[in-house]
Amino acid sequence: MGHPAAVWDHRASLELSKDWNGIEQVMLRNPQGASARVSLYGGQVISWRNDRGEELLFTSSKAIFKSPKAMRGGISVCFPQFGSCGSPEQQGFVKNRIWTIEDNPPPLHPNDSIGKSFIDLLLKPSEEDLKFWPHGFEFRLRVSLASDGNLILISRIRNINGKPFSFSLAYHTYLLVSDIRSLIITFLLIIHSIILQSEVRIEGLETLDYLDNLSGRERFTEQGDAITFESEVDRVYLSSPRCVAVLDHERKRTYLIRKEGLPDVVVWNPWEKKSKAMTDFGDEEYKQMICVNGAAIEKNITLKPGEEWTGRIELAAIPSTFCSDYLDPHLNFF
Numbered sequence: 235m236g237h238p239a240a241v242w243d244h245r246a247s248l249e250l251s252k253d254w255n256g257i258e259q260v261m262l263r264n265p266q267g268a269s270a271r272v273s274l275y276g277g278q279v280i281s282w283r284n285d286r287g288e289e290l291l292f293t294s295s296k297a298i299f300k301s302p303k304a305m306r307g308g309i310s311v312c313f314p315q316f317g318s319c320g321s322p323e324q325q326g327f328v329k330n331r332i333w334t335i336e337d338n339p340p341p342l343h344p345n346d347s348i349g350k351s352f353i354d355l356l357l358k359p360s361e362e363d364l365k366f367w368p369h370g371f372e373f374r375l376r377v378s379l380a381s382d383g384n385l386i387l388i389s390r391i392r393n394i395n396g397k398p399f400s401f402s403l404a405y406h407t408y409l410l411v412s413d414i415r416s417l418i419i420t421f422l423l424i425i426h427s428i429i430l431q432s433e434v435r436i437e438g439l440e441t442l443d444y445l446d447n448l449s450g451r452e453r454f455t456e457q458g459d460a461i462t463f464e465s466e467v468d469r470v471y472l473s474s475p476r477c478v479a480v481l482d483h484e485r486k487r488t489y490l491i492r493k494e495g496l497p498d499v500v501v502w503n504p505w506e507k508k509s510k511a512m513t514d515f516g517d518e519e520y521k522q523m524i525c526v527n528g529a530a531i532e533k534n535i536t537l538k539p540g541e542e543w544t545g546r547i548e549l550a551a552i553p554s555t556f557c558s559d560y561l562d563p564h565l566n567f568f
């Protein structure tokens with residue numbers, strides 16, 4: 235690729251380096267010291283740190299940084315499908331391809347650039363890709379780090395085909411948490427009482443319908459409480475609000491996931507048995523991660539020739555477990 239680091243200086247410190255079998259990576263930094271590392275292999279965000287240098291994304295200690303598969307962790311974009319849907323590449327092929335850096339992409343709104351450190355990536359399908367998914371497209375991905383340390387991913391997909399095509403998309407996001415398991419604290423009083431206290435929980439998905447991947451995508455309704463974890467979970471929550479929160483009491487941290495163009499949210503934790511079956515995942519690592527993916531899955535997105543679709547997520551990590559204000563659906567984020 236050969237982009238000298240100096241080219242990127244005006245974008246609030248952007249460095250290009252090679253690592254892991256010669257795969258290029260870009261490091262974004264903001265003046266406060268927050269950083270994000272993006273691999274050109276898969277356009278994957280492989281690290282996101284706050285201004286205290288704390289890692290916010292989970293990466294498995296057994297992750298394999300080698301083609302032909304995106305590594306287990308960070309954030310990757312699943313496109314053109316989520317799940318296998320008969321394709322040889324589970325969760326779509328774009329996360330398993332080398333993306334290029336685009337110096338002058340079609341412009342975005344000035345708010346997407348001002349005060350942000352960012353990198354623009356581009357992927358076009360190869361001849362080989364077109365054999366499996368015969369639709370010409372351009373996929374532009376901007377990864378930005380804002381001055382407050384928030385991480386923003388903007389996907390733009392353009393149909394450069396002569397025919398319409400449909401796709402689904404998800405930002406497969408592995409958040410690092412203290413311990414996913416609910417704790418049962420028993421107080422033996424004269425009349426005993428049991429308090430179920432959850433260290434990690436998700437707010438914003440209460441009362442929503444979801445498709446349960448563990449029961450053949452059967453549809454259920456969430457029963458009204460924040461989501462806590464006691465076993466394997468693999469669900470697609472439908473028509474979700476623009477912001478959901480992941481609260482981690484022990485770490486005193488709340489992740490906020492704000493999204494646009496992405497009505498669904500996938501929640502996944504493999505728990506014990508499935509963890510042991512995954513070669514690139516530690517047996518006990520399910521305790522330290524939760525995937526909460528902004529997505530468009532239930533209803534495919536269709537693009538006519540020449541049309542473009544935009545979908546984005548913004549991740550914030552705030553040092554608190556109080557976040558009700560941020561869940562206000564009327565707040566403007568981007």
Ligand SMILES: O=P(O)(O)OC[C@H]1O[C@@H](O)[C@H](O)[C@@H](O)[C@@H]1O
Binds near residue numbers: 324469525527
């Ligand atoms: O092993 P992969 O392709 O990274 O997928 C891991 C999991 O990702 C989750 O997001 C899906 O809901 C699960 O069904 C899937 O098993």
